[in-house]
Amino acid sequence: MVEASTAEQVIEVSGGSILSPAGFSAAGIHTKVKRKRKDLGAIICDVPASSAAVYTLNKIQAAPLQVTKESIAEEGKLRAIVVNSGNANSCTGRQGLEDAYTMRKNSAKKFGLPEHQVAVTSTGVIGEAMPMDKINEGIAHLEPETGFERAQDFNEAIMTTDVAGKHACFQTWVDNKAVFIGGVAKGSGMIHPNMATMLGFVTTDAAIEPAHLQTALSEITNKTFNRITIDGDTSTNDMVVVMASGKAENNPLHPEHHDWNAFVAGLKETCESLSKKIARDGEGATKLIEVKVEGAATDEEAGQAAKQIVGSDLVKTAVYGTDANWGRVIVALGYSEVELDPDTVDISVGPVETLKASTPVHFSEEEAKAYLESDTVEITVNLHIGSGSGKAWGCDLTYDYVRINAGYRT
Amino acid sequence: MVEASTAEQVIEVSGGSILSPAGFSAAGIHTKVKRKRKDLGAIICDVPASSAAVYTLNKIQAAPLQVTKESIAEEGKLRAIVVNSGNANSCTGRQGLEDAYTMRKNSAKKFGLPEHQVAVTSTGVIGEAMPMDKINEGIAHLEPETGFERAQDFNEAIMTTDVAGKHACFQTWVDNKAVFIGGVAKGSGMIHPNMATMLGFVTTDAAIEPAHLQTALSEITNKTFNRITIDGDTSTNDMVVVMASGKAENNPLHPEHHDWNAFVAGLKETCESLSKKIARDGEGATKLIEVKVEGAATDEEAGQAAKQIVGSDLVKTAVYGTDANWGRVIVALGYSEVELDPDTVDISVGPVETLKASTPVHFSEEEAKAYLESDTVEITVNLHIGSGSGKAWGCDLTYDYVRINAGYRT
Known part of the structure; x- marks a missing residue:
């Protein structure tokens, strides 16, 4: 069971990245799979890193x-993650699988590692054969180094329709080691003109066995990456991978370790920060929407209701139109499959109580409208039937979403 | 079990309406709850009509x-349905319930009926008190008559953001009686600036007991009204009511009656026709999208997959953008919860085979684009794992959807 930790145990590292933890280097280069931007990247660990991953449910x-x-x-250990963008290697049949094996084999050879x-992993167009000549030549040119600029290069190499880079870094203490x-x-969108996917890559220098890392990642993913929705679509390529180098030299972490909660809190903060950045950068979005549901039967039901509300096109367009339209919130709540009492629901839009x-509730439309102009909109719902609480994140639905996604593929 | 009937048993009645079956009259008037358009209507049956209804799952x-x-x-019998638009009488607490009872009581008095x-039923703004003075005065002025114009009046009286009227009429034969x-x-949208709801009213002159009418309606609703999606939202007021006058003088229908299938087919055609008209008139829509899934494990799973595909914002924007983007179709299929084999999926966009x-499949983008310009777009998916088939209907997602729904309530 993953428990939330007190805030004091975790601090955000300004200017931090995947290369802040000891033991990691990265690279990002342009192989011409995409027209201009970098499109092939790697994260390398000096030592075999305990690793865990979660994958799309598609x-x-x-x-x-x-x-x-x-x-x-x-063996639950990785030393390299190699990622390309521009082609998702999805719906590509037997050839696609061979290409993925070739990508792994050539990467292993390049970095002198067992396969x-x-x-x-790949992200980009679905249903087109991988341009393996470019990928193979690119792999030969990957030269990972340390430093924030290399983390930036890697970030650029994995982008498709993303407008902004998405880094996060937190520090915690385990056995008095930082x-x-x-x-x-x-x-940004789940599949923009067939450009797919949410990808997350997390590094840490904590010492932890793969199985425990997987436990922490799986539970945290359910409360972070799985609580964001841009358009309700789930791609064929979604993946989050964590690598732990162990270079912090703490005693290996496990659920009974006295600093387990501190580590889990740090990992959760990192994943939550990335999740919010993804939601804010949703295709065409102008605002991050955070929905918090309290007083639910369970935490899980609270999260489920929050996600249903934040995923409603009608809530999303209302936020875009700066309309404190609580009617759409209660309607979305009503068709979510969570337990509720139709007579005990409270809804607030930011500081403005709209339903009690x-x-x-009679409220100032002007005050609500002013609040909805901000770039982060919080909607809070209390069901008053239990003590479960949970959050979900999304973004507003705008003309630009339609423009981006109605665009012709080619 | 409702069985589909052969097409020959059912014919469409051109210019038909809810007043084509014997025994019904209707009215629609303006009470000033809405600014200009008619906003209060009634359907009256000369005799107590066997009645059945389905309600929102919200x-x-x-x-x-x-x-x-x-x-x-x-007793499963109705003689009157009274509907207002402009106010949904939803989230209105104890007063709202009293107002609904008052509306029923005054209607009963007006028409000399038991309550x-x-x-x-009501459709319109959520969370505002019913303007009962206008409603009560309006009820006193309802003067139902026969004829297509009165059916039109009724139709106008139940509209909110609808652009087009939605009538359907079919004829079938039971015991050699028409x-x-x-x-x-x-x-059109499930809740436009808090204007809610899908409503359907069906009349027939068939003789049938209420329980059998309910059986037929419930099964048909699952394959028609429940298979349309505009924006995934389900309102607090959705309702479909069927009234059967018995004036066709057939022997009462029941599932073992030799013409049961003919009646069910006629009712299904009526409901399917209305469903498609609702989907086509979706907020901001320029096209009707029909998705047909074949080769599924069961009919139910086929319908579920079809609805998931037609509800995908990415499929909807692709259709708007005349992009034969089969990748988005298979992705939506993949996250629907139906059984499938990832290696055996076929997808066609109209006559254009895109995935086998x-x-x-290499296809002509020009041919596909030309097909997608039409005002009805059919997407066919074959899973090749069973013999289940099902359809669902929706519409494209356009700039106008965002414009309509981002508009301020007041």
Whole structure:
């Protein structure tokens, strides 16, 4: 069971990145799969890093996911993650799987590693054969180094329709040793003209066995990455990978370790920060929407209701139109599958109480409208039936979302 | 079990309406709840009509739904349905429930009926008190008559953001008697600036007991009204009511009656026709999208997958952008919860085959684009794992959807 920790144990590292934890280097280069921007990147660990991953729940999964699963299954250790953007290697049949294996094999050769210590992943167009000549030549030119600029290069190499880079870094303490946790992510629409996917890569110098790292990642993912929605679509390539170098030299972490909660809190902060950055950078978005549901039967139901509300096109357009339209919030709540009492619902839009015990509150439309102009909008719902609470994140639905996604693929 | 019937047993009645079946009259007037358009209507049956209804699955249900449920529960017979638009009487607490009862009581008095033979329903703004003075005065002025113009008046009186009227009428034969089934519906977005709801009203002169009518309606609703999606939202006021006058003088219908299938087919055609008209009139829509899934494990799973595909914002924007983006179709299929084999999926966009056995087919983008310019777009998916099939309907997602729904309530 992952417990939330007190805020004091975790501090944000300004200017931090995936290369803040000891033991990691990275690279990002342009191989001409994409027209202009960098499109091939790698994260390398000096030592075999304990690794864990979570994958898309879509039944259609891209070839590299299968290859990465095989790598991690071997001994739970990775030394390299190699990622390309511009082609998702999804719906590419037998050839696609061979290409993913080739990408792994050539990466292993380049960095002098056993194949099973290499993870590969791809994001971009679905249903087109991988341009393996460019990928293979690119792999030969990857020269990972340390420093924030290399983390930036890697970030650029994994972007598709993303407008902004998405870094996060937090510090915590385990056995009185400073432990860093850094992350980088991409994702804005789930599949823009077939350009897919949410990807997250997290590094840490904590010492931890793969199985415990997987436990922490799986539980945290359910409360962070799985609580964001841009358009309700789930791609064939979604993946989050964590690598732990152990260079912080703490005693290996496990759920009974006295600093387990501090580590989990740091990892959760990192994943939550990346999740919010993804939501804010949603295709065409002008605002981050955070929905918090309290007083639910369970934390899980609270999170589920929050996600249903933040995923409603009608709530999203109301926020875009700076309309404190609580009616759409209660309607979305009503069709979520969580337990509720129709007579006890409170809804606030930022500081503005709009519904109390399911009865409309007279509020200042001007004050609500002014609040909705801000770039982060918080909607709070209290069901008053239990003590469960949870959050979810999304963004407003705008003309630009339609423009971006109605654009012709080619 | 409702079985589909052969097409020959059912014919469409051109210019038909809810007043084509014998025994019905209707009215629609302006009471000033809405600024200009008619906003109060009634359908009256000369005799107590066997009645059945289905209601929203939203946990938050508007007051009139409760009152109508009580009416029908009493003896399964209705003589009047009274509907207002402009105010949904939803999230209006105890006062709202009293207002719904008052609306029923005054309607019963006006038409000289027992209260339990009157159904009431409302559509419009959520969370505002019903303007009962206008409603009560309006009820006194309702003068139902026969003829298509009165059906038009009624249709106008139930509209909110609807652009087009939505009538349907089919004829079938039971015991060699002509039986008419007429319908009218409203609904374009599930809740436009708090203007809610899909409503459907169906009349027939078939003789049938309420329980059998309910069986037929419930099964048909699952394959028609429940298979349309504009924006995934389900309102607090959704309702479909069927009234059967018995004036066709057939032997009462029941599932073992030799013409049961003919009647069910007629009712299904009526409901499907209304469903497609609602989808086509979706807020901001320029096109009707019909998704047909074949080769699924069951009919139910086929329908579920079809609805997931037609509800995907990415599929909807692709259709708007005339992009034969099969990648978005397979992605939506992959996250629907139906059984599938990732290697055996076929996808066609109209006549254009785009994916065969999960492998991209080289197709003419020009041909596909030309097809996607039409005002009805059919997407066909074959899973090749069973014999289940099902359809769902929706519309494209356009700039106008965002404009309409980002508009301020007041």
